[in-house]
Amino acid sequence: MKKNTLWDASNDSCNIGNSIIKRIVDLEHVSFAADLIFPDVNPETIKQLSNRVGLQHFSDNTLDLLLSFHSFLIQTKKYNILVDTCCGNEKERPTRPAWHQRNGPFLDNLANAGLTPSDIDFVLCTHLHADHVGWNTKLIGGKWTPTFPNAQYLFTQKEFEYWKAEDQKNPSEPIMYGSYNDSVLPVIKSGQAVLVESDHQIDNGIQLEPAYGHTPGNIVVNIESESDQAILCGDVIHHPLQLIKPKWSTNFCYDPELSRQTRLNLLNRCAETQTAILPAHFHSPDYGYIERDGDTYQLIK
Numbered sequence: 001m002k003k004n005t006l007w008d009a010s011n012d013s014c015n016i017g018n019s020i021i022k023r024i025v026d027l028e029h030v031s032f033a034a035d036l037i038f039p040d041v042n043p044e045t046i047k048q049l050s051n052r053v054g055l056q057h058f059s060d061n062t063l064d065l066l067l068s069f070h071s072f073l074i075q076t077k078k079y080n081i082l083v084d085t086c087c088g089n090e091k092e093r094p095t096r097p098a099w100h101q102r103n104g105p106f107l108d109n110l111a112n113a114g115l116t117p118s119d120i121d122f123v124l125c126t127h128l129h130a131d132h133v134g135w136n137t138k139l140i141g142g143k144w145t146p147t148f149p150n151a152q153y154l155f156t157q158k159e160f161e162y163w164k165a166e167d168q169k170n171p172s173e174p175i176m177y178g179s180y181n182d183s184v185l186p187v188i189k190s191g192q193a194v195l196v197e198s199d200h201q202i203d204n205g206i207q208l209e210p211a212y213g214h215t216p217g218n219i220v221v222n223i224e225s226e227s228d229q230a231i232l233c234g235d236v237i238h239h240p241l242q243l244i245k246p247k248w249s250t251n252f253c254y255d256p257e258l259s260r261q262t263r264l265n266l267l268n269r270c271a272e273t274q275t276a277i278l279p280a281h282f283h284s285p286d287y288g289y290i291e292r293d294g295d296t297y298q299l300i301k
């Protein structure tokens with residue numbers, strides 16, 4: 001078991017060998033009713049589990065689940081790689097109030113990490129849900145324009161083809177709250193998108209891996225440097241409740257059974273190989289290593 005604390009809360013970052021990983025927040029402490037996220041949960045179950053999981057992951061009075069929406073910036077010797085781009089500003093999401101017509105400080109937070117949008121070499125979306133593509137674009141002169149002018153945007157072929165087909169099935173319906181049109185298609189049209197295989201290698205030790213289930217082409221990102229290993233596991237795990245209830249898939253999972261199997265495989269592998277997990281929606285500094293205890297898992301920070 002790793003003994004050192006993984007996450008440096010003072011800098012909101014960690015080192016994995018030679019790579020630095022920084023969290024760039026779009027919005028946090030967003031509360032969602034537990035039964036919006038997970039099917040068939042009741043308040044008594046959540047109350048019992050909340051003490052085990054940690055009350056910082058729940059809102060004070062209601063025990064709603066708290067989620068964060070952040071990117072992870074991977075800085076290797078060669079590249080700045082931004083993984084998942086959250087919700088974005090000025091997006092029209094009337095049925096998701098927390099994401100609707102935002103004016104948030106994401107780019108200021110990127111600046112605080114020492115970078116401008118021009119410095120990003122690769123943008124990678126683990127999947128194409130609305131809360132993972134938002135900052136792909138920003139509104140300039142009434143037109144959705146790629147936010148990161150020098151970046152290649154990596155989408156997996158399998159994921160993109162699924163959403164493209166969905167769009168073609170229902171051309172009059174906005175796909176994914178409209179995010180396919182305002183945050184994915186403009187990048188395709190600009191020529192900055194690169195469709196890659198689900199096991200694509202971006203740089204030495206930075207490799208995609210299929211993690212299907214949450215969406216048809218969902219991937220995670222393996223980071224290996226020197227003897228350290230971490231996985232940016234995106235939405236394979238949404239909330240720390242799933243460490244105690246690893247079989248719980250969310251209401252947003254395309255294939256709940258496959259999502260469950262993917263989650264169990266990933267948690268078991270992390271426990272066996274001292275691999276850190278960095279999920280897309282846990283609060284900082286709640287990242288660390290995984291220890292298995294029977295049918296449940298524990299985060300070792």
Ligand SMILES: [Zn+2]
Pocket residue numbers: 129131132235280281
């Ligand atoms: Zn998500």
